[in-house]
Amino acid sequence: MTKVSMTVNGEAAEGEVEGRTLLVEFLREELGLTGTHVGCDTSQCGACVVHVDGKDVKACTIFALEAEGAEVRTIEGMANPDGSLNVIQQAFQDHHGLQCGFCTPGMVMSAAALLAENPKPSEHEIRDYLEGNICRCTGYHNIVKAIMAASGQDVSRIAAE
Amino acid sequence: MYAFDFVRPKSLNEAVEALQPEEAMALGGGQTLIPTLKQRLASPSKLVSLKGVEEIRGICRDDQGRVCIGGGTTHAEVAAGVPEYPALAALAANIGDPAVRNRGTIGGSLANNDPSACYPAAALASGATIVTNTREIAADDYFEGMFMTALEEGEIITEVRFPVPQAANYQKFEQPASRFALVGVFVAKFEDGVRVAVTGASEEGVFRWTEAEEALSSNFSPDAVQGLSVPAEGMIGDLHGSPEYRAHLVGVMTRRAVAAAG
Structure with a gap:
């Protein structure tokens, strides 16, 4: 076992892990941050997307030890300081961007990474960026709409359902 | 693991x-x-x-x-x-x-x-x-x-x-689930000739399509490779595409890459 330490959602976190311990396992099982989901465990579905040093990565395809010293952000760190939903989360609620909600943490983290890089993405750019995030409920339209709305753009011309 | x-x-x-x-x-x-x-x-x-x-x-x-x-x-x-x-x-x-x-x-x-x-x-x-x-x-x-x-x-x-070519383009025909290249063709035009490399298609891995390179080196246009084809033998065959299909795509993606490279 090796000691690992990183900053998770602004707070120092440390623990003992094996070489093979994945970041998502450390987050969920050691830190109890179960908001990051494991959908496929084969880096296809994107339910486990978190930010490592500001970059969106699949937490099932990075070892905990690779995040040594990193700034990690998970869905638990996305709400506003007063506990209310942040603008992306609120937009997902307002525009019915989720049904079962399983993929939503990854969708929100990917959306946040996209908007940090491209504050006013087109519908095409949003769909392109979400290539690695799979949703089996919504058909994506309302997710795209929510991200457009979160970026302050008019969503009246996007297909509703 | x-x-x-x-x-x-x-x-x-x-x-x-x-x-x-x-x-x-x-x-x-x-x-x-x-x-x-x-x-x-x-x-x-x-x-x-x-x-x-x-x-x-x-x-x-x-x-x-x-x-x-x-x-x-x-x-x-x-x-x-x-x-x-x-x-x-x-x-x-x-x-x-x-x-x-x-x-x-x-x-x-x-x-x-x-x-x-x-x-x-x-x-x-x-x-x-x-x-x-x-x-x-x-x-x-x-x-x-x-x-x-x-x-x-x-x-x-x-x-x-x-080395940076004068003109180049990569065309990938994506396997729709994995987004890996079912066939991908990279065309690069240098001062001393054109190089064409094909991925996704062959059981031997990436390869150069020399016949197309020769044709494109004298005439860098999609027409130059219109009549050329690679043999299906040795191409990958799986549930996503037969060897014949991949061989066909090599020609199609090469022409598209040349057209896009201009």
């Missing part, structure tokens, strides 16, 4: 040293290796993470005008960092998905030499040089078949040097 020791060297020398034991493996971005470990298709005794080796990251230009990309440079960094070689930037920007591009590295991709990977086509069509901790290898001598390369055990790709 099976247990292994995990080491994080801070320099190339430390990494080379750590890779000495026969069952040690280098870990680049892990976007292929970690899924492979999960499936127990690889079981190294020791994994040597190259993430902390700063000297093999980054992009620069050498005095011959080549774009030199450190082996540990991510796809996202290449996509944003080679404006003078737009076809290479576009290829990097379309590998996997954004989260994969933030981890996966060019050195990792070339060392793995997946028969459907994009980078081997760029390296071969560009006539790139693969630089390791011990030597320089011309792309023409580097690729030795599906998942096979000229790399020795424990050898690390430190840099890849790409």
Whole structure:
């Protein structure tokens, strides 16, 4: 076992892990941050997307030890300081961007990474960026709409359902 | 996955040293290796993470005008960092998905030499040089078949040097589920001729389509390769496409790449 330490959602976190311990396992099982989901465990579905040093990565395809010293952000760190939903989360609620909600943490983290890089993405750019995030409920339209709305753009011309 | 020791060297020398034991493996971005470990298709005794080796990251230009990309440079960094070689930037920007591009590295991709990977086509069509901790290898001598390369055990790709063509384009026909190349063709036009490299199609991995190269070197237009075709024999056949289908796509994607390269 090796000691690992990183900053998770602004707070120092440390623990003992094996070489093979994945970041998502450390987050969920050691830190109890179960908001990051494991959908496929084969880096296809994107339910486990978190930010490592500001970059969106699949937490099932990075070892905990690779995040040594990193700034990690998970869905638990996305709400506003007063506990209310942040603008992306609120937009997902307002525009019915989720049904079962399983993929939503990854969708929100990917959306946040996209908007940090491209504050006013087109519908095409949003769909392109979400290539690695799979949703089996919504058909994506309302997710795209929510991200457009979160970026302050008019969503009246996007297909509703 | 099976247990292994995990080491994080801070320099190339430390990494080379750590890779000495026969069952040690280098870990680049892990976007292929970690899924492979999960499936127990690889079981190294020791994994040597190259993430902390700063000297093999980054992009620069050498005095011959080549774009030199450190082996540990991510796809996202290449996509944003080679404006003078737009076809290479576009290829990097379309590998996997954004989260994969933030981890996966060019050195990792070339060392793995997946028969459907994009980078081997760029390296071969560009006539790139693969630089390791011990030597320089011309792309023409580097690729030795599906998942096979000229790399020795424990050898690390430190840099890849790409001559910048006058015109180039990469066309990928994506396998719709995985987004890997069902067939990908990279066409690069240099002053002294055209190079065409095909990925995804052959059971031997990436290859140069020399017949098309000759035709395009005298007439760089889609018409020049209109009547040419590669034999279906030796092409990959699987549930996504027959050998005949892939052979057909090689011609189609080559013409599209030439048209797009202008």
